[in-house]
Amino acid sequence: xxxxxxxxxxxxxxxxxxxxxxxxxxxxxxxxxxxxxxxxxxxxxxxxxxxxxxxxxxxxxxxxxxxxxxxxxxxxxxxxxxxxxxx
Numbered sequence: 001x002x003x004x005x006x007x008x009x010x011x012x013x014x015x016x017x018x019x020x021x022x023x024x025x026x027x028x029x030x031x032x033x034x035x036x037x038x039x040x041x042x043x044x045x046x047x048x049x050x051x052x053x054x055x056x057x058x059x060x061x062x063x064x065x066x067x068x069x070x071x072x073x074x075x076x077x078x079x080x081x082x083x084x085x086x087x
Contacts, residue, residue: 004030008058012038026058 004011004020006028011018017033030039031053038047039054044061048054052065 006056008060009039009041009056009062012040028056030054030056030062 002013004013004018006020006022007026008022008028009030011020011030013035017035018037019029019031019033021029030037030048032048032050034050036047036049038045039056039062040046041056041062043059046054046062046065048065052067054062054065056062
């Protein structure tokens with residue numbers, strides 16, 4: 001397991017692949033390709049399973065996990081896709 005921290009949340013990665021987008025305004029998207037990710041901040045948490053995504057705005061609880069990705073306007077400040085370190 002490893003963590004990914006953005007301006008709006010921390011994701012505890014319990015799977016093999018997750019895509020993360022962090023936007024300059026503080027919003028973040030977490031999309032799980034395989035496995036499970038727990039996305040949390042001081043306002044709440046949500047478990048995101050394979051094939052699901054959640055969006056988090058700075059200062060707000062993570063949104064419900066959904067099958068279809070929510071597209072936020074603008075270009076990500078950075079994007080990372082990381083396989084499981086044990087692979």
